[in-house]
């Protein structure tokens with residue numbers, strides 16, 4: 190039985206036990222920071238230390254904890270990621286000289302470039318680290334009183350340093366819907382957005398606004414972007430998309446009107462495409478699909494496979 194929708198998308202971290210209850214366990218964290226079985230992945234902001242694997246593949250550099258590493262980058266500043274295959278993983282933000290010292294064979298790569306070249310487990314760790322790094326970088330000061338914040342809960346919270354305020358904040362995820370609109374038969378809508386690389390056609394997407402249900406957002410975005418009314422809005426699957434802070438919520442929907450009117454400034458063009466032309470597309474400068482690891486690509490591929 191095919192149950193495609195429950196298959197995890199890339200950048201999810203289903204293999205990881207986040208051991209949430211350990212984030213505030215200072216004694217346990219200090220012990221793990223000294224434990225030679227612990228592994229530390231290194232990042233500089235949104236870039237990760239990776240090493241070359243076989244045939245162009247990449248893998249995260251996993252550094253054994255050491256006195257030198259702890260002195261250069263105190264464990265209090267590390268992020269507890271969780272347990273992967275029984276091994277405790279932290280992430281440590283490092284500078285370039287530290288990279289040469291602790292991972293001399295590694296180089297720094299952003300997930301955007303490396304996302305398709307690493308294992309699913311590494312992609313999940315990188316997405317988690319990237320999302321937290323971007324969030325912390327944008328919240329160095331308290332949004333309520335303006336005092337500096339400090340790391341708490343092993344990197345998963347920020348607490349205001351003002352005693353009078355003391356507000357603790359947690360990472361914010363921005364929900365975005367992404368939807369494949371079909372005509373109930375053999376055509377679907379693909380669009381080219383100004384932000385997309387040359388020739389790239391994809392399904393429609395947009396952010397959920399306050400006071401909207403996901404279904405409201407799907408219907409509004411489709412009408413705003415292409416002027417089409419829809420029904421049969423069905424949830425498909427979700428994908429963490431830490432570029433910088435989204436969670437993509439994937440849907441399919443059936444059009445009830447078919448004239449496409451592009452009035453949205455974000456889009457260049459949009460149109461109906463049939464399965465045959467999509468299957469025969471050459472993936473070149475004039476027409477290419479979305480990135481292979483994206484939920485957009487998966488929505489299109491699964492619709493192509495589900496020929497009526």
Ligand SMILES: [Zn+2]
Pocket residue numbers: 331332333334335336349350351354355356
């Ligand atoms: Zn404050």
